[in-house]
Amino acid sequence: MIEIKPRTSERERAVLIGIVNRWQDEEKSAEYLDELEFLADTAGADSIKRFTQKLDTPHPKTFLGTGKMEEIQSYIKSEDIDVAIFDDELTPSQLKSIEQMFKCKVLDRTNLILDIFAARAETSYARTQVELAQYEYLLPRLTRMWTHLERQKGGIGMRGPGETQIETDRRIIQQKISLLKKKLEKIDKQMATQRGNRGSLVRVALVGYTNVGKSTLMNRMAKSEVLAENKLFATLDTTVRKVVIGNLPFLLSDTVGFIRKLPTQLVESFKSTLDEVREADVLLHVVDISHSNFMEHIESVNKTIGEIDGQEKPTIMVFNKIDLYKHEEPEVIDPEEDLEERYFTIDDWKRTWMAKMDGNAVFISAEKKQNMDALRESIYRIVSGIHAERFPFENFLY
Template sequence: MLEKKTLDYEKVVLIGVVNQQQDEEKSKEYLDELEFLTYTAGGEVIKRFTQRIDIPNPKTFIGAGKMEEVAVFVKNEEIGTVVFDDELSPAQQKNIEKILRCKILDRTSLILDIFAQRAQTSYARTQVELAQYQYLLPRLAGLWTHLERQRGGIGMRGPGETEIETDRRIVRDRISLLKKKLVTIDKQMATQRSNRGALVRVALVGYTNVGKSTLMNVISKSEVFAENKLFATLDTTVRKVVIRNLPFLLSDTVGFIRKLPTQLVESFKSTLDEVREADLLLHVVDISHPNFEEHIASVNSILAEIDSKDKPTITVFNKIDNYSHETIDEDDLVTEKTKVHYTLEDWKNTWMSTVGDNALFISALNKENLEDFRKKVYSEVRKIHISRFPYNHFLYQEYD
């Protein structure tokens, strides 16, 4: 009989701050997300530390007193990794390592590590490797002296494990080589996209872990990897889909996230080209997440960065099977009704008045309201197709 393997999670401490840009509630929300990122990378969060500080300490990011508190906890609990929610400067990272004597990561390096785990194709691995080298370049001075002690685990995948001779010149050469490689692959992918003919292109976009891949599987009847972890898919998957007799191309793209490292946005430009060149966007939203409206704003912000915010868009509110809300007793005349008390019907009325009839409420997992989804997508794709090929209008009738 085979023994059941147990996952060996690293013990991790998280550190966040409260300041003018983010209050306690916002800081807690960011740390919740950071904890999910840590779990995705293979870590177990043992404790969180938060400090109210308007201007980060230039040497150690947090204040001396809080740093001492963290140091005592790290030593007593034998913590292997400390993750900061904000990006650390190379000097800060080096100073903190000397004090805490363990691996020090920030949100950027943690996300890069997850991407290194998740990259499956040569293209995705090249993109991630480029982003990692760009992140490592200013941090080389203090990195190699700790490398032997820190080898392996969260934050140490990819180029961090290469030989110590990887100095600045070699890294710059490698960055240049990777950029040339990506340019070559980009041209190949652009040719592939141009060879897809006259089919209408539809792209799934959204925050990470909202159910895009699950929806892709249901609609295209294909098997795209889907998992309840952040960044389950990095590689763009394109499938030909037919609703009734109308064919179109559906692509699943990498999920967005707040504080997405600029190195990754730069490296994954070609992945985002699928979004840029799409005729229709399906913006998938996890309505069961308490802060889904902020997720929508984050996605819209990135779409604006890549000049795709004004494309025809259907907002698809997914996971209605997981949605819950606080209830108010009818006799309660004191409690003010806020968004935490909204029913699904309340949200429908809210968003229908915001985006008109371009909002849908579904459960991809339980296949709820998928007929409405198909009908709406068919209608929008048909409009685009007929505008492009007016003489084909008789081939595709209105959805009954």
């Protein structure tokens, strides 16, 4: 339930807009808008109100129906709203029509995610990746914007005979995209060399939906200081640390979190970051077990892993945040037992269907350091097997 918040000088006021259709019922639509609200909060906006409408397909010009759009327009004007955020990607014509109607800033989910990435990119490499994704998103939407990008290039001598402002801007953006791609190709080669220089150590990659606790787990495993906070996309750059379990060294990498409807521009521009997943020997798929929709999160991550040919790798399902888990309907009910106490033991977790996923599942709390030894044992078992195949003549005590 969204609570009306007073205006502050720093944060913008936003309304969230989504649809209900045959693919997403009201419950799922509410779940998606919860995530959109979290995205908006991460970007620096307070979500004031939500609007949804039942539609088989979005309206080609205004996304929602005329009556609902007029209702939103009236609310935006009366409540001094700064930005309207749509949960789905809008077409260039929809963006243009909606902005003219609302007379405020209009963002879709893709634009919002790109904005968060831009704000959180710290290294030159991450900033270049985000800039490329932003320009690729912007290019087909130039018709709705009044830009003067030629000033960045000096203006004089850049405009052809009879060339319109839009054509000039489009050409400048295409040039920028070309330059950024060349820059990324150069960095990609450097990063590939760095990966090659790491030797033949077994490589383990942390993957998972955004904000599931990968960076916290990285800190626990590697005794490192990777940024970990309750914000979406806290990690954009891949972090690699050497970890030793028992007498066995391996490389552990923390990667950018996945999300439902991850913009295609970001998937492409963050290709090298995802290469850490593609080239890993083992995947630790971290899941926030306390999230009500964790199964869809698993599916979203598996889909992206499949797109980069990583689905055949040995994978350990790491169900994190067991300390925050709330089970409303246990699979086995014993009326003589206290359910709250019963369903927070590791033995009970081992009896759930989740424990049988691919034969490799561990239940932990990285924050509370619960059951971390079991995770280390699972990693050790798989990594030692790969290490033995790679170095058959080395005498490690397994």
